[in-house]
Amino acid sequence: MDKDAIILLLKQINYPGYNRDIVSFGIINDISISENTILLKLNLKQDSKDIDNIKNLISELLIKNFSNLNITFEITPSATPNNNPGEIKALEKVKHIVAIASGKGGVGKSTTTVNLASMLCKDYKIGILDLDIYGPSLQMALGCNQKPLMSSDNMLLPIESHGMKTMSFGFLNDESAPTIWRGPMVSRMTEQFFSQVDWGDLDILFLDLPPGTGDIQLTLVQKIALSGAIIVTTPQDLALLDVKKASDMFGKLNTPIMGVVENMSNLIIDGKVYDDKKNLINGKVTINNKDFSILNGEVVIELDIFKGKGGLDESNRLNVPLLSRIPLDSELAEATDLGTPYVLKHKNTHVDECYKNISKEIIKQLGL
Numbered sequence: 294m295d296k297d298a299i300i301l302l303l304k305q306i307n308y309p310g311y312n313r314d315i316v317s318f319g320i321i322n323d324i325s326i327s328e329n330t331i332l333l334k335l336n337l338k339q340d341s342k343d344i345d346n347i348k349n350l351i352s353e354l355l356i357k358n359f360s361n362l363n364i365t366f367e368i369t370p371s372a373t374p375n376n377n378p379g380e381i382k383a384l385e386k387v388k389h390i391v392a393i394a395s396g397k398g399g400v401g402k403s404t405t406t407v408n409l410a411s412m413l414c415k416d417y418k419i420g421i422l423d424l425d426i427y428g429p430s431l432q433m434a435l436g437c438n439q440k441p442l443m444s445s446d447n448m449l450l451p452i453e454s455h456g457m458k459t460m461s462f463g464f465l466n467d468e469s470a471p472t473i474w475r476g477p478m479v480s481r482m483t484e485q486f487f488s489q490v491d492w493g494d495l496d497i498l499f500l501d502l503p504p505g506t507g508d509i510q511l512t513l514v515q516k517i518a519l520s521g522a523i524i525v526t527t528p529q530d531l532a533l534l535d536v537k538k539a540s541d542m543f544g545k546l547n548t549p550i551m552g553v554v555e556n557m558s559n560l561i562i563d564g565k566v567y568d569d570k571k572n573l574i575n576g577k578v579t580i581n582n583k584d585f586s587i588l589n590g591e592v593v594i595e596l597d598i599f600k601g602k603g604g605l606d607e608s609n610r611l612n613v614p615l616l617s618r619i620p621l622d623s624e625l626a627e628a629t630d631l632g633t634p635y636v637l638k639h640k641n642t643h644v645d646e647c648y649k650n651i652s653k654e655i656i657k658q659l660g661l
Contacts, residue, residue, distance in 0.1 A: 299355070391497055419496065423461035432464055437632070449490045527557045552651075555617070559620050563643075605618075
């Protein structure tokens with residue numbers, strides 16, 4: 294019996310109400326072993342309602358795996374708020390918080406957030422929080438420019454849009470005015486979006502993070518109990534250089550990575566092929582030395598515009614699913630500019646199927 298073996302076992306125990314284990318939450322502060330006695334120091338507040346439940350779960354698991362074991366506990370409250378999940382009152386009724394991140398801008402992270410949330414809001418209670426203080430885009434992507442109201446207890450009320458609860462700095466700030474803030478101000482605003490917004494009952498709150506690994510990301514992982522993170526990239530090697538940094542940041546902070554989404558992965562052209570008498574034909578067409586079959590006139594052509602395999606390489610490196618390879622689609626970009634999520638208007642397209650597959654995997658991982 295050693296510490297490593299015990300930690301592996303404890304990773305099987307999820308924090309009550311979350312789909313994340315007590316080890317990654319930082320609940321286990323220290324483990325001391327002396328013969329058949331084990332002392333576990335837990336990072337929990339003395340008044341935490343989960344103390345007894347966690348103690349029982351740990352005891353049952355360890356006794357099951359080790360005979361004649363004497364288990365004692367010591368509660369050692371940590372100064373790090375992340376070790377006390379659910380302490381932010383405004384988030385008490387939010388079941389899961391999922392961060393959507395990228396290493397660099399322009400890879401379609403916000404588009405992914407909006408469409409994934411829109412795909413799920415038909416069956417689940419969904420919220421989106423745009424945390425890109427310097428470049429908020431949620432107001433444009435959802436076609437929503439109204440100002441949020443205040444409740445009687447001075448809480449900001451999320452704006453309802455397309456069946457989702459939403460909040461963004463873009464709702465509060467003048468679009469024509471640049472945001473020239475230092476890190477501490479950005480961190481305070483990030484904290485206020487969690488503590489002073491009345492999110493109410495939600496199954497999933499999606500966080501649209503700014504690109505990179507800056508102040509907002511660090512504030513987030515210190516303050517909030519994340520159920521997981523989704524990494525968004527594109528096929529190019531240049532994007533992969535930056536996305537590795539974002540992925541590794543979550544790894545070092547014990548946030549589970551749920552998978553990788555590769556945007557702009559290829560160009561898909563589908564249609565019908567006729568002969569000169571307008572009859573549907575069978576055969577093949579060759580483009581860039583690649584053959585594509587034509588069956589009963591139907592043809593689907595997939596062209597790799599970018600030669601890299603950024604999403605696949607990163608998912609393999611992290612040993613997590615490649616959630617989807619979303620093709621280039623001009624209507625996807627147009628929908629974002631017009632303020633209506635693509636998946637709400639375009640059904641049974643290649644892009645629509647991609648978002649369906651992503652949403653199914655996320656729901657499966659969250660256990661909803």
